[in-house]
Amino acid sequence: MSALGVETLSHDFGGLRALNDVAFEVAEGERLVILGPNGAGKTTLFNVITGLLRPTAGRITVFGHDVTALAPHRRVRLGLGRTFQVTTLFPRLTVLDSVLLAVQGADRARFTLHRPRTAFPRLFARAEELLEAWSLAGQRDVPTRELSYGEQRQLELVLSLAPGPRVLLLDEPTAGLSPAETTAVADMIRRFPRDVTLLLIEHDMDVALDLAERVLVLHEGRIVAAGPRDDIKRDPRVAEIYLGVDEA
Amino acid sequence: MRAGVAIAVGVVLLALSPLALSSYQLGLLTKMLIFALFAMSLNLILGYAGLPSLGHAAYFGVGAYTVGLLAVKVRDNFWLDFGAGLVAAAVTSALFGLLALRARGAYLLMITLALAQVLWGIAFGWRWLTGGDDGLPGVPRPAAGLPWSFAGGPAFYYLVLIVFVVLTAAFWVLVRSPFGQALVGIRESERRMEVLGYDTWRYKYVAFVLAGVMAGVSGNLFVYYNGFVSPAYLSIVFSAMALIMVILGGAGTLLGPAVGGAVIVLLENVISTHTERWLTVLGVIYVVVTLFAPAGIMGFVRERWGGRTV
Numbered sequence: 001m002s003a004l005g006v007e008t009l010s011h012d013f014g015g016l017r018a019l020n021d022v023a024f025e026v027a028e029g030e031r032l033v034i035l036g037p038n039g040a041g042k043t044t045l046f047n048v049i050t051g052l053l054r055p056t057a058g059r060i061t062v063f064g065h066d067v068t069a070l071a072p073h074r075r076v077r078l079g080l081g082r083t084f085q086v087t088t089l090f091p092r093l094t095v096l097d098s099v100l101l102a103v104q105g106a107d108r109a110r111f112t113l114h115r116p117r118t119a120f121p122r123l124f125a126r127a128e129e130l131l132e133a134w135s136l137a138g139q140r141d142v143p144t145r146e147l148s149y150g151e152q153r154q155l156e157l158v159l160s161l162a163p164g165p166r167v168l169l170l171d172e173p174t175a176g177l178s179p180a181e182t183t184a185v186a187d188m189i190r191r192f193p194r195d196v197t198l199l200l201i202e203h204d205m206d207v208a209l210d211l212a213e214r215v216l217v218l219h220e221g222r223i224v225a226a227g228p229r230d231d232i233k234r235d236p237r238v239a240e241i242y243l244g245v246d247e248a
Numbered sequence: 249m250r251a252g253v254a255i256a257v258g259v260v261l262l263a264l265s266p267l268a269l270s271s272y273q274l275g276l277l278t279k280m281l282i283f284a285l286f287a288m289s290l291n292l293i294l295g296y297a298g299l300p301s302l303g304h305a306a307y308f309g310v311g312a313y314t315v316g317l318l319a320v321k322v323r324d325n326f327w328l329d330f331g332a333g334l335v336a337a338a339v340t341s342a343l344f345g346l347l348a349l350r351a352r353g354a355y356l357l358m359i360t361l362a363l364a365q366v367l368w369g370i371a372f373g374w375r376w377l378t379g380g381d382d383g384l385p386g387v388p389r390p391a392a393g394l395p396w397s398f399a400g401g402p403a404f405y406y407l408v409l410i411v412f413v414v415l416t417a418a419f420w421v422l423v424r425s426p427f428g429q430a431l432v433g434i435r436e437s438e439r440r441m442e443v444l445g446y447d448t449w450r451y452k453y454v455a456f457v458l459a460g461v462m463a464g465v466s467g468n469l470f471v472y473y474n475g476f477v478s479p480a481y482l483s484i485v486f487s488a489m490a491l492i493m494v495i496l497g498g499a500g501t502l503l504g505p506a507v508g509g510a511v512i513v514l515l516e517n518v519i520s521t522h523t524e525r526w527l528t529v530l531g532v533i534y535v536v537v538t539l540f541a542p543a544g545i546m547g548f549v550r551e552r553w554g555g556r557t558v
Contacts, residue, residue, distance in 0.1 A: 050443060052439070052442070052443075071447070072442040072443060073442055073445050073446055073447045073448075076443060076444065076445035077445060081443065082443050084439070084440075088437055088439055088440045089436075089437060089440060090432075090433055090436035090437055090440065091436060091437075092436055093432065093433070093436055097429070100429070101429060101430065101433045101441070101444065102444050104426050104429070104430070105430075105441070105444035105445040105446050106444075106445055107426075109426050110426050110427075110430065110445075110446065111426070111427055111430075111450075111451075112425055112426045112427060113421075113422055113425045113426075113427035113428065113454075114421060114422075114425065115421065115425055116421055116424035116425055117424060117425060117426050117429055118424070120426070123426075159440070159444065160443075162444075163444060163445055
């Protein structure tokens, strides 16, 4: 059974067809990179998979469950997690409080309102564990907005890992980072648990091709190429799209 | 720890104040506590969940009218009337929440304002029931149905004080609970919370209803305090005043809005003895606070003397 299945998926923004009959499957534990120029529909694809947008047509499954009509938080329960292209964090909360929220989201105490959070030591233990594992313990009491941009991107990855996802969608995790920060983030992703299925949108070709096992190339809302990384590297269509050669 | 001591001292001072204050001053203090509760209730949605409302007087007024009408026209029984006031506030906020929480930001402000204005219009127009613009006088202080009477100034003050302390303690637990922290997360980034597995609508809705019930408590107490209810309780002036109390005191802090509520009541009292133009002064206060102390009194105190932010 595939970890993620996308069948004949289309999404229209008014008259613009952002996704056109997209179909693919991702096996459990696989690391898939999605390539494509700006406007190819990559982020739209992520938004549809995670439920922030309803598809015009098509079907999405997570470990065999049809999630097409489910609200975003219900999909998270089935193991779907993501990060955003534009850093989406809690600016005024400290690193620890942010991670606590992420941990709590997957805990049955998340709707408890008659006891303070400190009555649930397991939340704190798990949060501290994550901060230690991903070298953010030194920043635990720093408000998120005071972190460097690189640290914010790392925190976002930690938040996405906190609920223990089985399928994780990372939308340009290295966008806007310096080369050193890019290396740090790429190392982090490499260290993600092997059983977590990864879908990665990435513009840095070195990072993308290093992390990818399989590559999917999206162009104008369609999948134009898909296959193992080395095949895609040699695919002339990919070079065309990326070098901006006019197809007509 | 320091904050704990300060709060304990504050509660003791409040408990002892009937010994030191004149009955007029005690009455003013009672009113300050009632509006402190009103401001705190709005703070739950505005300060913690980031949901602005310009119609919060709706639940205050519905509670007040329910208690007033029942006590005057049906049966003067504290438990019955007070309980009905709370139920009415809960039902109103549950209904309004369903309609209003589809929107956010300025749109949420406008929808909540419109909904509250509908209630104001009903209270104003339905003369034979509500007395219209003249209001509904003659609401007795809580006595009937209770083991002893809360009609006297000090007794009524203690009733209000007990309600205030109990609700503040409950509020403290609530905002520190996983639920309360999730509200803060929604304020900071609702989208992030959604993809962390939170049903954000459900959190916002429950907070909205809880805030409505708490506003109902303050409205219930206020109608007993004043012995009178009029459409003004449902008006935009009351809603805007609550908003200013929260912002003045410090949105998103536990006690800031209570302080803001007390300060506004005190200022209104002092300034109204000198001029008719209280609302103008209130407007000026609002502008000055947003310009020079956007984090409110509590934010200002924290900046000067430190302390944790929630």
